[in-house]
Amino acid sequence: xxxxxxxxxxxxxxxxxxxxxxxLLLGVAYTAVxxxxxxxxxxxxxxxxxxxxxxxxxxxxxxxGQSFTTAKxxxxxxxxxSRPSAAGETGYDAGASSGSNLGPNSGDLEKAVRERRAQIxxxxxxxxxxVPVDAVTASGSxxxxxxxxxxALLQVxxxxxxxxxxxxxxxxxxEKHIQGPDLGFLGxxxxxxxxxxxALAKLTR
Amino acid sequence: MDALVHSDLPAWxxxxxxxxVLVVVLGLTHxxxxxxxxxxxxxxxxxxxxxxxxxxMGVDPxxxxxxxxxxxxxxxxxxxxxxxxxxxxRIQPWLPYxxxxxxxxxxxxxxxxxxxxxxTNWQSYSPEVTLGYTVQLAGxxxxxxxxxxxxxxxxxxxxxxxxxxxxxxIGNFWVDLLRGCLRVLLPISVVGAIVLIAGGVIQNxxxxxxxxxxxxxxxxxxxxxxxxxxxxxxxxTNGGGFxxxxxxxxxxxxxxxxxxxEILLMLAIPVALPRVFGRMVGDLRQGYAVLAAMGVIFVAxxxxxxxxxxxxxxxxxxxxxxxxxxxxQRFGIVGSTLFSTTSTATSTGAVNAMxxxxxxxxxxxxxxxxxxxxxxxxxxxxxLYGILVIAIIAVFIAGLLVGRTPEYLGxxxxxxxxxxxxxxxxxxxxxxxxxxALSFAIPAIRADxxxxxxxxxxxxxxxxxxxxxxxxxxxxxxxxxxxxxxxPWFTTALGVAMLLGRFVPIVLVLALAGSLxxxxxxxxxxGTLPTHRPQFVGLLIGVxxxxxxxxxxxxxxxxxxxxxLS
Numbered sequence: 001x002x003x004x005x006x007x008x009x010x011x012x013x014x015x016x017x018x019x020x021x022x023x024l025l026l027g028v029a030y031t032a033v034x035x036x037x038x039x040x041x042x043x044x045x046x047x048x049x050x051x052x053x054x055x056x057x058x059x060x061x062x063x064x065g066q067s068f069t070t071a072k073x074x075x076x077x078x079x080x081x082s083r084p085s086a087a088g089e090t091g092y093d094a095g096a097s098s099g100s101n102l103g104p105n106s107g108d109l110e111k112a113v114r115e116r117r118a119q120i121x122x123x124x125x126x127x128x129x130x131v132p133v134d135a136v137t138a139s140g141s142x143x144x145x146x147x148x149x150x151x152a153l154l155q156v157x158x159x160x161x162x163x164x165x166x167x168x169x170x171x172x173x174x175e176k177h178i179q180g181p182d183l184g185f186l187g188x189x190x191x192x193x194x195x196x197x198x199a200l201a202k203l204t205r
Numbered sequence: 206m207d208a209l210v211h212s213d214l215p216a217w218x219x220x221x222x223x224x225x226v227l228v229v230v231l232g233l234t235h236x237x238x239x240x241x242x243x244x245x246x247x248x249x250x251x252x253x254x255x256x257x258x259x260x261x262m263g264v265d266p267x268x269x270x271x272x273x274x275x276x277x278x279x280x281x282x283x284x285x286x287x288x289x290x291x292x293x294x295r296i297q298p299w300l301p302y303x304x305x306x307x308x309x310x311x312x313x314x315x316x317x318x319x320x321x322x323x324x325t326n327w328q329s330y331s332p333e334v335t336l337g338y339t340v341q342l343a344g345x346x347x348x349x350x351x352x353x354x355x356x357x358x359x360x361x362x363x364x365x366x367x368x369x370x371x372x373x374x375i376g377n378f379w380v381d382l383l384r385g386c387l388r389v390l391l392p393i394s395v396v397g398a399i400v401l402i403a404g405g406v407i408q409n410x411x412x413x414x415x416x417x418x419x420x421x422x423x424x425x426x427x428x429x430x431x432x433x434x435x436x437x438x439x440x441x442t443n444g445g446g447f448x449x450x451x452x453x454x455x456x457x458x459x460x461x462x463x464x465x466x467e468i469l470l471m472l473a474i475p476v477a478l479p480r481v482f483g484r485m486v487g488d489l490r491q492g493y494a495v496l497a498a499m500g501v502i503f504v505a506x507x508x509x510x511x512x513x514x515x516x517x518x519x520x521x522x523x524x525x526x527x528x529x530x531x532x533x534q535r536f537g538i539v540g541s542t543l544f545s546t547t548s549t550a551t552s553t554g555a556v557n558a559m560x561x562x563x564x565x566x567x568x569x570x571x572x573x574x575x576x577x578x579x580x581x582x583x584x585x586x587x588x589l590y591g592i593l594v595i596a597i598i599a600v601f602i603a604g605l606l607v608g609r610t611p612e613y614l615g616x617x618x619x620x621x622x623x624x625x626x627x628x629x630x631x632x633x634x635x636x637x638x639x640x641x642a643l644s645f646a647i648p649a650i651r652a653d654x655x656x657x658x659x660x661x662x663x664x665x666x667x668x669x670x671x672x673x674x675x676x677x678x679x680x681x682x683x684x685x686x687x688x689x690x691x692x693p694w695f696t697t698a699l700g701v702a703m704l705l706g707r708f709v710p711i712v713l714v715l716a717l718a719g720s721l722x723x724x725x726x727x728x729x730x731x732g733t734l735p736t737h738r739p740q741f742v743g744l745l746i747g748v749x750x751x752x753x754x755x756x757x758x759x760x761x762x763x764x765x766x767x768x769x770l771s
Contacts, residue, residue, distance in 0.1 A: 008277065010263075014379065015281040017262045019289055019351075026350045026386060027343040034398045034433040038408035041399075046408040048426055048456065050416075058416040061426055063405055063455035066418045076420060083534070087450075095333055095413060095425040097450035099531040099559035101687030103665035104519025105768060109562075113524045133527035134534050140453030140541075140559045146534040180212065185219040187461030188537035189212060197419055 051194065059198070065145040066194055067092045075123060077162035080147070080155050080174075080200070082193045083134055084116060087142025099140040113137065124158045146190035149178045165203070173199055213537075220511055220539045223465065224504065230469055231476045235496070238473060239480025245388045246361045246381060247485065255383060262379060269374035272719030275362055278378035279355060279711060283322050286348055290318035293344040294336070303337030304412055316696040321345050323707035324352035324584060326438070326445030326554055326682035327673075327699060329690040333427055333448050338410060345445060346434045350394075353441030353474075354385030356586030359711050360478060361485075363590045366718030367614045368485045371725050375718045389474075390440060397436035397470060404466070405459035406432040431456055439470035442584040444554035444682040452544065452557040453533055464540050464557060468547045475499075475551055475582035478589040486614050490737035495592055498745040502581035506574055507546040513566035514538045518769060522564055531559030542567070545683075549574035552584025554682025561661070561669065561685040565769030568685070572672055572765060575679045577753040578633065584680065590714045592745075596736070597626045597717075599748040603734050603741075612733055615726035625717045632709045633678045634756045636702045640674035641760065643698070650694050658695060660687025664771070668764035673699060678706035 038046035051059045060066055068079035073090055075081050085091030086100035102109035116136040121128040132150040152174045160167040177196045181187045214222070251259070251266055259266050270278070294314040297303050309317065313329055320327045321344070330336070336345070358381035365375045402408050411428030418424050431447045435457050438445060448454040458464055476496070483492025514528045515538055522528050532541045541558035548555050549571045560571050574581070580591040601618055604611030611618040644654050645667075659666035669685040676683055677699040684690070690699065735741065 008281070011277045011281040012285070014263050015278070015285040018264075018282060018379065018382070019285045019347075021258055021261055022351055022386065023289070023343055023347050026391065027347040030391065030394070031342045031346065031430050031433045034395060034402075035408050035410070035430055037399055038402040038432060042402050045405050046402050046432075047411065048407045048409070048414075048428065049405055049459075050414075050426070053417075058414060058426070060416045060418055060424055061455075063459050064424070064426060065455075066420075066424060067422060068420050071422065079420065092424065094427060096331070097333065097448050097454050098331075099450065099453065099562060099686070101559050101561040101660055101685070102521065102530065103561060103661040103687070103768075104522045104528070104530075104564045104568075105665060106521050106661055109521035109530060110524045113521060113530075117524075133525050133529045137525050137527075137530040137532075139533050140531045140557065140562075141448075141450035141455060141533060143450070143455055144533050144535075145455055148534055181214075181219070182461035182465075185214050185222040186465055187535045187540045190535050194419065201419065 051198065060194055062192055062195055063145055064094050065092055065143050068193070068197060077123070077158055079197050080152060080159060080193050083144050083147055084136065084138040085142040085144070086138040092143060094143055097141045097143050099142060100138045124154055126154055130154060145192050145194060147193055149174070149189050149191055152177070152191040152196065159200070163200075169203070170200070173203060216511070216515055216539050220507075220543070223539065223543055224507070226465065227469065227472070231472055234473050235476050235480055238477035240484070242389065242477055242481045243484040245384050246481065252387070255387065258383060259379070264379040266377060266380045268377055270377050271373050272362075272375055272715045275375055275378045276712060276715045279359065279715070280708065282351070282382070283355065283708070286322040286351065287318045290321055290344040290348060291315060293340050294318070297337060297340055300337060300339040302339050302410060306335060306337050309335055312693055312696040313691055316700045319700045319703050320682065321348035321443070321445060322352055323680050323703045324356055324441070324443060324552060324587070325677060325680040325703045325707070326443045327677055327684070327690075327703065328445055328682070329696055329699070331449040332446060338429060341434060341447065342430055346437060349434065349437040349441050349443040349445070350386050350390050351382065353390060353437070353443065353585045354382050356584055357385045357389070357474070357478070358382055358586065359714055360586035360589040361481070363593060363714050363718045364482050364485045366721035367616060368487070369722040372722050373719070375715070375722050390437065393440055393473070394433070394436045397440065397466075398432040400466065401432045401435055401463060404463040405455070406435055406463065407456045408432040427456065435467070436470065438555060439467045439553065440473065442471055442475065442551045442553040444548065446555065452555045453559070458557055461535055461540060464536055464544060467555070468544055471547050471551050471553050471555075472582065474585045475588045478586070482589060482593070488737065491614065494737045494742050494745070495589075495596065496582075497742045498749070499580065499582040499588070499592065501742070501746055502577070502749065503546065503550050506550060506570055506581065507543060510546050510567050510570035511539060511542040513564050513570065514542050516564070518564040518566060528564050528567070531562030533557065545571055546574065548683060549681060550579065550581045550583070552579045552587055552680050554676060556683050559686060560672070560683060561687045565765050568668065568672075569761065569765035569769065571683065572675055572761070573753070575675050575681045576637070576757045577749050578630070579679050579681060580749070587680065594626045594629045594714065594717070595749055595752070596745055597622060598630065598752070599741070599745045600734060600736065601626075602748060603744060609732050609734060612727060613736060615729065616721045616724050617727060621720055622717060625713045625720070629710050629713045630752060633706050636678035636706050637671070637674045638760060640678070640698055640702050641671050644670050644694070653692060653694060657692055658689045660689065664764060664768045668768065671760060671764050674702055677702040680707050
């Protein structure tokens with residue numbers, strides 16, 4: 001009893017000292033080295049691929065999706081629209097990343113999908129069958145920066161009309177922003193909506 | 206226009222190509238990392254810095270331990286880990302870089318501490334609004350390293366049991382722990398983190414920055430030391446996200462190629478360990494046999510999940526025209542199913558797509574990957590010791606069928622070994638089924654579970670609870686995340702399931718290691734069952750599938766099977 005208590009106490013002592021060593025090594029030193037290298041060699045990426053306006057103020061991140069709607073959530077015709085989002089109350093809340101987590105047979109989800117399809121079809125004056133799947137589903141993060149090329153091209157006429165630009169000009173801009181899958185097969189083709197809309201804003205001016 | 210829109214490869218072709226890349230890269234790392242790991246865990250010499258650290262810790266690195274002493278080390282170290290992570294959370298408001306966040310509640314702190322020490326990384330909380338940077342890196346990131354090193358150590362101890370003859374010892378836990386962290390996990394993590402930063406994963410201490418969006422709204426852009434944590438979250442098959450959305454978050458996993466890199470990181474060590482096993486028992490073919498069984502199950506599982514998601518079952522999925530709810534555009538369906546298969550077939554539990562929104566059969570595959578005990582290829586260490594225990598059962602069954610004395614690698618599988626192995630395969634099913642049953646059987650808990658926790662009512666809600674206990678007991682950590690798990694019942698019950706699901710099997714495995722190490726090697730005769738041939742690989746796969754199917758079929762029939770077939 002006495003020896004086993006002593007053995008246990010000695011083992012616990014080793015465990016405590018080991019934990020201190022590992023915390024300093026793997027928690028503090030390791031994080032410091034990686035942060036140092038990242039900030040020194042790749043500050044743009046390490047700081048979040050931030051996008052700044054001409055006056056230097058922060059507009060967002062190319063990696064984080066945004067809403068292009070009124071404060072009430074109504075889509076603005078002159079901007080390309082992002083996917084639906086379940087992050088936060090109004091979507092694209094970067095402090096509350098989340099998917100909807102609604103199940104494949106969820107009645108709520110089915111209803112939402114049908115409403116989105118009808119709304120997008122009417123908004124862009126296209127046949128509901130043409131609305132692609134990414135336009136009516138929320139992403140896993142709620143912060144998906146991308147839409148499919150199909151959804152971007154579907155919005156061209158509407159955006160061009162709202163901005164009084166030739167549709168061909170807007171279409172060419174979209175095509176310039178289509179990014180194929182990495183290595184040709186990892187994932188899907190994407191269009192980064194913030195980058196596209198930023199370019200669009202410059203085009204108008 | 207059409208040419209551009211439809212330029213993506215057909216889904217099955219991109220799935221095949223991604224699988225091909227995995228096979229080629231992992232084939233290479235299997236050799237290189239496997240041989241390196243063998244040297245790490247068999248070398249007699251210490252690095253100078255290690256000698257210093259042993260002195261600090263008060264450890265004699267040359268002292269060999271019996272299995273009870275080895276186990277005492279594992280348990281003491283894990284206990285200290287739980288206490289430290291619990292304490293760090295409770296004092297969060299006074300820590301630097303706490304981002305003004307309060308201390309998480311006591312049950313939640315307990316659940317999170319247990320979760321990270323047991324290599325589960327179940328998260329009952331939303332990280333960006335719960336934990337500051339100090340808890341994340343001094344508490345969670347450290348456990349990501351050491352819980353992985355503990356897993357590898359236990360697996361190596363079991364392999365030593367097979368390799369040693371008539372010794373009472375299975376190595377030294379503190380040496381295995383330190384070498385695992387210092388020689389294996391740390392160097393790969395430093396390189397991996399820097400590569401991830403190049404891909405766009407963030408690494409800063411900026412806190413939240415307010416942006417004025419293009420249309421004049423405001424958006425809070427988060428910061429944090431993410432890359433350093435992301436890499437070990439994958440490499441150590443931990444899975445706990447820096448953000449709520451985990452690897453679906455663009456700051457954790459920004460591109461198609463970081464997605465593939467994260468998948469490779471999850472698989473690297475589990476795929477290399479069978480080679481360590483082969484080397485240490487002196488017959489590489491034994492390692493290949495185990496690896497072949499893992500590979501067959503993994504590819505089959507990936508194929509089935511991908512098929513289910515591409516088929517797009519479910520009324521909401523069909524209304525949308527495809528299974529993209531909860532999936533990122535940059536990954537698509539195949540990039541999501543490959544990640545999800547990897548994450549649940551190892552013990553990682555990271556997600557780059559929301560499993561709760563998967564089609565019924567897609568979600569079923571994630572559940573099955575965990576239910577077979579996460580051994581194709583399994584978590585770091587836990588995958589190898591898991592499949593070796595099943596191999597013992599397979600040898601025993603083969604022995605019964607043909608009337609031979611069961612032996613594995615020259616060690617007799619007697620009553621004691623079979624008892625330990627049988628107990629091992631009973632632990633997690635008991636925890637899963639008991640936890641799920643109690644959630645609905647106790648009236649007060651049932652009321653709370655149904656009204657507060659379950660997000661999708663009906664059959665799918667039952668699957669959410671089943672998934673939670675399956676994930677916790679198998680130390681996976683992924684979730685049907687609609688479930689609100691930050692309730693007294695779930696934080697406590699899942700905490701207990703994680704603890705027992707991690708440490709009871711470890712006790713049994715180390716006891717098994719001690720018992721095997723004490724035996725002499727029996728010579729190979731004409732009557733010995735060869736355990737390196739395709740025939741044995743088939744037997745092994747058969748035992749894995751049958752043991753799982755028999756145990757879980759009824760409960761699966763109540764959940765995902767019922768949903769998928771209705």
